[in-house]
Amino acid sequence: MKKSLSALIIALLFITGPLVAQKQLYFGLSGTGLSSVITNQNNYGLDFEMDYKPTFGGSGNVNVGFDFNNHVGIKLEIGFAKLGQKYADTHMINDTNYEYTRNIKLNYLQIPLLFKYQSNGEVAKFYMMVGPQFNLLLSASQVYLKQDLTYDDYMTVDNLPVKIGEEKITDRFNSLDIMARFDLGVDIHVASNLFVNVGLTMAYGLMDINNSNTQNPLNNPDYDYHASHNIYGGVNFGINYVLPVGSK
Numbered sequence: 001m002k003k004s005l006s007a008l009i010i011a012l013l014f015i016t017g018p019l020v021a022q023k024q025l026y027f028g029l030s031g032t033g034l035s036s037v038i039t040n041q042n043n044y045g046l047d048f049e050m051d052y053k054p055t056f057g058g059s060g061n062v063n064v065g066f067d068f069n070n071h072v073g074i075k076l077e078i079g080f081a082k083l084g085q086k087y088a089d090t091h092m093i094n095d096t097n098y099e100y101t102r103n104i105k106l107n108y109l110q111i112p113l114l115f116k117y118q119s120n121g122e123v124a125k126f127y128m129m130v131g132p133q134f135n136l137l138l139s140a141s142q143v144y145l146k147q148d149l150t151y152d153d154y155m156t157v158d159n160l161p162v163k164i165g166e167e168k169i170t171d172r173f174n175s176l177d178i179m180a181r182f183d184l185g186v187d188i189h190v191a192s193n194l195f196v197n198v199g200l201t202m203a204y205g206l207m208d209i210n211n212s213n214t215q216n217p218l219n220n221p222d223y224d225y226h227a228s229h230n231i232y233g234g235v236n237f238g239i240n241y242v243l244p245v246g247s248k
Contacts, residue, residue, distance in 0.1 A: 024067040026242045030077075031060045032201055034234025038085040038104065040226035042210045044155050044164055044217050050089035050100055057082035057232070059110060065240070073116040075129060080138075081110045083230055100151070103143045106173065106209075106230070108135040112181050125187045133203055135177040135230070140170040155217040162217070172214045177230055179203040185236070193242045198235075205230035 036057050041049055061079020068074075087102040112133035119126045144151045144165035151165030185199015208215075208227035216223050 023069065024073075024242060026065050026067075026195075026240045028063050028065070028197075028238050028240030029061070030063060030079075030197070030236055030238025031058065032081075032234045032236035033058050034081075034083075034201070034232045036083040036085065036230065036232040038083075038209070039229045039231060041085070041087065042215065042225075042228050044214060046164075046218075047220075047223075048089075048091045050087035050091075050102060053086040053088050055084055055086045057084060058234075061110065063238070063240075065116070067116075067118075070120065071117055073118070075112075075114045075116055077110065077112050077114070079110050081108045081135070082106070083108060083232060098146055099148070101143070101145045104169075105141050107138045107140070108177070109138055110135055112179075114181060114183065118187065123189050125189075127183070127185055127187055127197075127199070129181070129183040131181055133179040133181040135179060135205075137170065137173055137175045137177070139168075140173050141167055142169055143167070157213050157217050172211050173209050174207065174211055177205050177207050177209055179205045179230065183236075187240075195240050195242070197238045197240065200233070201236050202233045203231070 034057050036055050037052070041052075043049055059079055059081035061077040063075055063077040063079075065075035066073055083106045084104045086104075088100070090097045090099050092098075110133060112131060114129040114131040116127055116129045118128075142165075146165075153164050154161045155164055156162070181201070181203045183199055183201045185197055187195050187197045189195040207229070209230060210228050215225050
């Protein structure tokens with residue numbers, strides 16, 4: 001998959017190369033404050049699920065964009081994102097209530113390729129962007145507590161005992177997640193070769209993020225497994241420099 005991403009980037013450069021002298025090329029930096037959700041929590045085959053809690057993260061990236069004309073363009077971003085999910089709940093065992101909390105942290109390298117449509121405007125242009133986003137997992141960790149102590153029950157994975165509350169859990173997730181990305185916002189030109197953008201961003205994961213070995217590690221025939229997906233939404237802000245390569 002990494003070879004495919006490299007080929008995609010190279011193809012993008014070849015496509016935009018001969019057009020640079022005709023239209024508009026820009027480079028920028030942006031950051032996003034976001035709220036994330038993991039659908040269908042995977043509790044490793046245990047017989048309860050915990051309540052979801054609001055979970056906040058963020059992302060930052062560098063980007064390059066090319067406008068083919070006044071309305072249509074493409075934008076490639078490369079950046080880092082913090083996603084995940086928090087949970088908290090109580091569960092009764094033998095007439096005793098136990099408190100559980102769990103905080104999953106997923107760190108991704110994000111590479112979206114977005115197709116852009118924008119309105120007319122001298123100073124402000126409204127835009128819409130849509131496209132695929134490739135998320136490469138860098139690391140995954142959790143804080144999983146029972147009665148404020150690390151949850152030290154064990155499950156069996158590949159015939160080996162694994163502590164459910166282990167902190168480092170990168171190997172429990174798939175290394176790649178492909179998301180569908182959709183953005184809305186406005187580009188505000190503050191100078192002839194400089195503009196800022198403010199907008200909303202939303203993305204939905206198309207792949208199961210859970211590794212196949214941990215989808216039902218207890219081999220419970222009554223466990224009704226459902227795939228887990230990343231979802232996030234947020235507000236982004238960016239600043240972009242336009243190269244003086246031609247007029248529009």
